[in-house]
Amino acid sequence: MADFEEIKIPKNKIPHFSKRKTVTTLIIVVVAIFFFTGLYTVDPEEVGVIQRFGKYVDTTQPGLHFKIPFGIDTLTKVKVKHVYKEEFGFRTLQPGVKSTYSTRGYDLESLMLTGDLNIADVEWIVQYRIKDPIKYLFHIRNIEETIRDLSESVTREVVGDRSSDEVIVLSRKDIADQIQTGLQQNLDDYGSGIEIYTINLQNVNPPDPVKPAFNDVNSAKQEKERIVNEAWQNYNQIIPEAKGKAKRTIEEAEGYAIDRVNRANGDAERFVQIYNQYKNAKSVTKKRLYLETMQKILPKLDKVYIVDDDLKGLLPLLDLQKGGEK
Amino acid sequence: MKMNKYSLIILIIALIVIFNSFFTLDERQQAIITQFGDPIGDKITKAGLHLKIPFIQKVNYFEKRILEWDGEAKQIPTSDKRYIWLDTFSRWRIVDPLKFYQTVRSESFAHGRLDDIISGTTRDVVSSNSLIELVRNTNRSLVFTEEYQDNYGGGVQEEIIDMGRNNIANQIFQRAASLCEEYGIQLIDVKVKRINYNEEVGQKVYERMISERQKIAAKYRSEGQGSSAEILGKKQKELDQIQSEAYKNAQEIIGRADAEATKIFADAYNRDPNFFEFLKTLEAYTATMDNKNTMIMTTDSDYYKFLKDTDGTK
Numbered sequence: 001m002a003d004f005e006e007i008k009i010p011k012n013k014i015p016h017f018s019k020r021k022t023v024t025t026l027i028i029v030v031v032a033i034f035f036f037t038g039l040y041t042v043d044p045e046e047v048g049v050i051q052r053f054g055k056y057v058d059t060t061q062p063g064l065h066f067k068i069p070f071g072i073d074t075l076t077k078v079k080v081k082h083v084y085k086e087e088f089g090f091r092t093l094q095p096g097v098k099s100t101y102s103t104r105g106y107d108l109e110s111l112m113l114t115g116d117l118n119i120a121d122v123e124w125i126v127q128y129r130i131k132d133p134i135k136y137l138f139h140i141r142n143i144e145e146t147i148r149d150l151s152e153s154v155t156r157e158v159v160g161d162r163s164s165d166e167v168i169v170l171s172r173k174d175i176a177d178q179i180q181t182g183l184q185q186n187l188d189d190y191g192s193g194i195e196i197y198t199i200n201l202q203n204v205n206p207p208d209p210v211k212p213a214f215n216d217v218n219s220a221k222q223e224k225e226r227i228v229n230e231a232w233q234n235y236n237q238i239i240p241e242a243k244g245k246a247k248r249t250i251e252e253a254e255g256y257a258i259d260r261v262n263r264a265n266g267d268a269e270r271f272v273q274i275y276n277q278y279k280n281a282k283s284v285t286k287k288r289l290y291l292e293t294m295q296k297i298l299p300k301l302d303k304v305y306i307v308d309d310d311l312k313g314l315l316p317l318l319d320l321q322k323g324g325e326k
Numbered sequence: 327m328k329m330n331k332y333s334l335i336i337l338i339i340a341l342i343v344i345f346n347s348f349f350t351l352d353e354r355q356q357a358i359i360t361q362f363g364d365p366i367g368d369k370i371t372k373a374g375l376h377l378k379i380p381f382i383q384k385v386n387y388f389e390k391r392i393l394e395w396d397g398e399a400k401q402i403p404t405s406d407k408r409y410i411w412l413d414t415f416s417r418w419r420i421v422d423p424l425k426f427y428q429t430v431r432s433e434s435f436a437h438g439r440l441d442d443i444i445s446g447t448t449r450d451v452v453s454s455n456s457l458i459e460l461v462r463n464t465n466r467s468l469v470f471t472e473e474y475q476d477n478y479g480g481g482v483q484e485e486i487i488d489m490g491r492n493n494i495a496n497q498i499f500q501r502a503a504s505l506c507e508e509y510g511i512q513l514i515d516v517k518v519k520r521i522n523y524n525e526e527v528g529q530k531v532y533e534r535m536i537s538e539r540q541k542i543a544a545k546y547r548s549e550g551q552g553s554s555a556e557i558l559g560k561k562q563k564e565l566d567q568i569q570s571e572a573y574k575n576a577q578e579i580i581g582r583a584d585a586e587a588t589k590i591f592a593d594a595y596n597r598d599p600n601f602f603e604f605l606k607t608l609e610a611y612t613a614t615m616d617n618k619n620t621m622i623m624t625t626d627s628d629y630y631k632f633l634k635d636t637d638g639t640k
Contacts, residue, residue, distance in 0.1 A: 052374075053351075053373075053374050053375040054352035054353060054355070055351075055353065055372075055374035055375075056373065108520065111522060112520070112522075113521055113523070115461065115462050115466075115468050116468060117457065117458065118531060119523070119528065119535070137353070137354070138390075139391060140392040140417075141354075141389060141392065141393055141394065142393075142394050145394050146392075146394060146417070149396060149415045149517070152519050153415070153517045156518070156519075156520065157491055157492065157518075160521075161462055161463050161464055161466050162466075162469070163468035163470050163474075164535070165470045165471045165474050166468065166469050169471055170469060170471065190514070191392075206535065207532065207535075209536070210532055210536055210539070213535065213536040213538075213539035213540055213543070214539055216539065216540070217473070217539050217546065220542075220544070220547050221546050223546070224547065224550030226550075227551060227553070227554045230554065231556075231557035231558055231561075232557055234557075235557050235560065238565060239568070242564075242565050242568045242569060243568055245569075245572070246569060246572030247572070249572040249573065249575075249576045250572055250575050252576070253576030253578075253579040254579055256579070256580055256583060257579045257580060257582065257583030258583070260584060260586075260587045261583050261586050261587055261590070263587070264587030264588075264590040264591055265590055267591065267594075268591055268593065268594030268595075269594075271594045271595060271602065271605065272594050272597070275597055275601060278598075278601055279598075282601075286604060289604070289605065290608065290628060290629075291629070293611055293612055294629045296612055297611055297615045298621075300615060300616050301615060301616070301617065301619050301620065301621050302617045302618065303621070304620070304621045304622075304623065305620070305621070305622040305623070306623055306624075306630055306633065307622055307624050307625070308624065308625050308634070309624040309626040
């Protein structure tokens with residue numbers, strides 16, 4: 001019965017009830033959309049810049065945040081912790097442990113005139129960070145292009161005031177520092193909100209056609225050193241040896257001197273001794289000495305011919321040939 | 327129901343009207359309002375929500391930020407008749423959007439104007455300055471490596487810079503800036519991005535650089551040869567000195583010893599030269615005669631005289 005009654009009544013009650021329900025649902029949906037489209041997160045390396053009707057209102061730090069949706073608040077995320085990099089005169093093709101680079105076709109970027117009107121081939125890197133996201137977003141359009149243009153201009157200005165020797169050999173660090181100061185100054189003048197982290201001069205070379213000549217200077221330098229070293233080596237081989245030999249010659253001469261004098265003294269002393277005895281018996285001693293000598297000599301001789309002093313024509317007796325052979 | 331239908335239409339119309347009475351302006355933008363094409367009021371630069379008369383007034387947006395202009399590299403002769411490629415760039419902004427709107431209307435047209443103005447002034451200014459003025463910025467004295475100075479003396483001639491790169495760029499900027507005003511454009515700066523020699527001059531510069539280095543290399547080589555010869559000469563001299571001194575000293579020593587020996591002998595032998603001769607001769611016999619010798623002696627020799635006669639008198 002109750003059911004019946006209720007079925008009867010709805011005629012004007014159900015639409016009423018369902019209208020309220022629809023409105024509630026609609027409100028819930030709208031609120032839900034409002035919240036969900038209004039929620040946003042800011043990553044640790046970013047900040048969020050909020051504009052209301054185009055006007056800047058807030059900068060939000062990393063975390064979960066809420067903004068008014070439906071295009072009233074707009075969000076722009078800016079990576080303020082990220083370090084951006086621009087390369088000049090070359091491009092990294094594939095970064096990695098062993099990066100590959102290309103320098104082809106970037107000559108216009110890297111070739112520049114030095115103060116002595118020579119040409120240097122300079123490759124460098126600019127690393128920068130967004131220091132002020134507001135200035136970065138609202139003060140200057142196309143900031144990358146601006147940094148590139150300025151960097152080329154400042155680098156050439158610095159290099160133009162230095163000799164090619166300074167650029168290529170002597171003062172790379174100074175040049176990088178000066179570029180950094182100049183570039184930062186210019187970017188500040190523009191109110192760009194950019195902070196230059198580092199300027200790294202990569203390869204600084206003479207231009208390709210001149211490279212062999214520069215290398216030749218180095219090889220000539222080394223050649224010079226080599227030749228001089230070889231000469232000294234020769235000197236060091238010869239001179240100490242000659243000094244040693246000279247010493248030896250003198251030592252030998254001294255040896256000879258000692259020997260000579262000693263022997264002379266010995267011989268003289270011997271003679272004096274013999275003479276002292278000889279003085280007392282001259283004839284006998286002389287004969288004895290003679291005979292003793294003959295006694296010593298004769299057995300050693302090949303042949304001794306004893307010939308009568310009257311005999312003439314000795315030659316036929318001698319077989320000289322035979323004697324010679326023996 | 328009929329009533330509802332009308333109210334809905336009215337509501338929609340009202341919404342459209344309301345929406346059309348407001349406009350937002352971004353921080354990056356500025357705007358002027360035109361009414362049937364006629365500009366109304368001042369430029370609007372403040373970002374946020376703004377009012378206008380719906381449908382009748384139209385909002386024209388312009389950039390408020392600093393904008394870029396990068397010209398094409400141009401071949402220009404300097405006052406010292408050197409042909410160079412000069413590449414300049416500039417930053418600018420729209421300061422008077424109304425004038426801008428009336429004269430150039432869009433950015434791409436503005437670029438065309440800037441091309442004309444900056445290229446022209448650049449050509450004028452550059453061609454009345456020498457190359458060195460464009461390259462150098464200050465009178466900072468250049469530093470060279472020792473090897474370079476050795477070859478080119480201290481006399482690496484340095485020209486005095488009157489203007490310098492930045493002043494020249496500034497002069498271009500000053501002239502161009504005043505020409506830009508009538509377009510509602512404020513020029514912020516003009517800078518020289520690149521200066522390069524043209525092909526022909528570049529080739530000559532390369533040749534000069536090569537010959538400079540060749541000179542230096544040749545100098546190193548001949549220095550090497552020179553030092554080497556010097557060292558070898560020194561070696562030969564010292565060698566000769568060492569050897570001859572040693573010879574001299576040795577001969578002196580030997581000579582002294584010989585002299586002393588001679589004196590010793592003389593002193594001794596002078597006691598009886600005759601006996602000395604006898605003794606020395608006997609010694610010599612002993613020393614020199616051996617089985618290679620054959621001796622023929624007569625029986626009247628002192629040794630064999632007794633073979634014929636016991637008295638040995640015959």
